[in-house]
Amino acid sequence: MELFKNTNFDFLGKKWPFIILSLVVTAAGIVSLAIHHGPRYGIDFTGGANIWLRFNHEPPVDQIRKALSEKIRGEISVQQITGTQQVIVGTQIADEKELNQRRQTIEDTLLSTFGAGGGKLDLNNSSSEQLANRLREPLLTAGVALSEQDLQDLSRRIEQFRASKGGILNSLDELSQVQGVTPQILDAIRKECSLGPFTILSAEMVGPKVGAELRRQAVLATLYALGGMLVYIAFRFEWIYGAAAVIACFHDTIITIGLFSIFNKEITLTVVAALLTLVGYSMNDTIVVFDRIRENLKLLRREKLENVINISVNQTLSRTVLTSGLTLLTALSLFIFGGQVLNGFSFALVMGIIFGTYSSVFIASPILLLWQNLIERRKAGSGVRAAPAAPAREMAARKPAAR
Numbered sequence: 001m002e003l004f005k006n007t008n009f010d011f012l013g014k015k016w017p018f019i020i021l022s023l024v025v026t027a028a029g030i031v032s033l034a035i036h037h038g039p040r041y042g043i044d045f046t047g048g049a050n051i052w053l054r055f056n057h058e059p060p061v062d063q064i065r066k067a068l069s070e071k072i073r074g075e076i077s078v079q080q081i082t083g084t085q086q087v088i089v090g091t092q093i094a095d096e097k098e099l100n101q102r103r104q105t106i107e108d109t110l111l112s113t114f115g116a117g118g119g120k121l122d123l124n125n126s127s128s129e130q131l132a133n134r135l136r137e138p139l140l141t142a143g144v145a146l147s148e149q150d151l152q153d154l155s156r157r158i159e160q161f162r163a164s165k166g167g168i169l170n171s172l173d174e175l176s177q178v179q180g181v182t183p184q185i186l187d188a189i190r191k192e193c194s195l196g197p198f199t200i201l202s203a204e205m206v207g208p209k210v211g212a213e214l215r216r217q218a219v220l221a222t223l224y225a226l227g228g229m230l231v232y233i234a235f236r237f238e239w240i241y242g243a244a245a246v247i248a249c250f251h252d253t254i255i256t257i258g259l260f261s262i263f264n265k266e267i268t269l270t271v272v273a274a275l276l277t278l279v280g281y282s283m284n285d286t287i288v289v290f291d292r293i294r295e296n297l298k299l300l301r302r303e304k305l306e307n308v309i310n311i312s313v314n315q316t317l318s319r320t321v322l323t324s325g326l327t328l329l330t331a332l333s334l335f336i337f338g339g340q341v342l343n344g345f346s347f348a349l350v351m352g353i354i355f356g357t358y359s360s361v362f363i364a365s366p367i368l369l370l371w372q373n374l375i376e377r378r379k380a381g382s383g384v385r386a387a388p389a390a391p392a393r394e395m396a397a398r399k400p401a402a403r
Contacts, residue, residue: 007314018362029258042268045215048092049103052201059087067113081340120194128155138188168199218272244367245286248359256351270345278352286360305372324357
């Protein structure tokens, strides 16, 4: 499918507005990073604890933040997952020893603030073992004859039933659906247990040392990817092609990280995965344009390099719009409907696709033209007459076509 046929847009003639836009956005990102003393890393890279909660009503985000702030020093992050009754509570730590202590403090504070109270066992936040210990004596008193194994099995079935309900029960009467729960057992549960308005779904903890190591490995992974691509393109094309492609990828990465700082978004492992995806995506798009440029340099030997680049970009325009447009639609869907968990990942994809698409045309291609002009000026200054675009044609002739 070809959207555009026989187009003749002067892309390089319109390069300066896009170059200026890139410079402005890059400068704004760098200033923001300087003001915030670097990117805002998630607990994957800094160390800390994330606890997922689910409420049986609209989560009281402000009340949660206030209760935790009174007990815990430092920044407390409380985020509701869009469209759900779930909340992510996050806090950073500076010492490995604080890890379990901080998690326990968060859980105790939440239970004391929002728990059922009244001396009863909160069934929404108790294990099967705690439930069995709580019911053992009351069941004996009520004359319910259960062996220890039967009691343990019953408690596990209740725990599994709660998990099937999304981790939280709204009424103790729901337990009548559990196998083995008789009216006598249900009466004992009502006397000994109550239901808090929330449950702790899961907890994630990362130590500061592990976070620092992950951060170092993420930076190295990005640099290794760029370096490997530079070597490959220099071998298959020419070093200036590789340098232009890597500069364009570096441009996309820096702008995306700067936008994360401007919009105060966390950089997590999933964001790094998105950045690495974008490095490959942007590089592929650039190589497609460069390969067409090299083919046309052999066919259009009398044309200036600037004209050859414009012709090549026009010839690949349909492919670029279709590929980037459909990928952008997918990324936008993730950003709009993916919720809080995928927000950083999808935001990186959206920004990276937008800037990565035009960088192949308005950043990488002008670098080739700039290098050609520098060579011609140097030869002109030394009194050597150079045919237009000769060095570029020589590069194309020396290297086989990449497929």
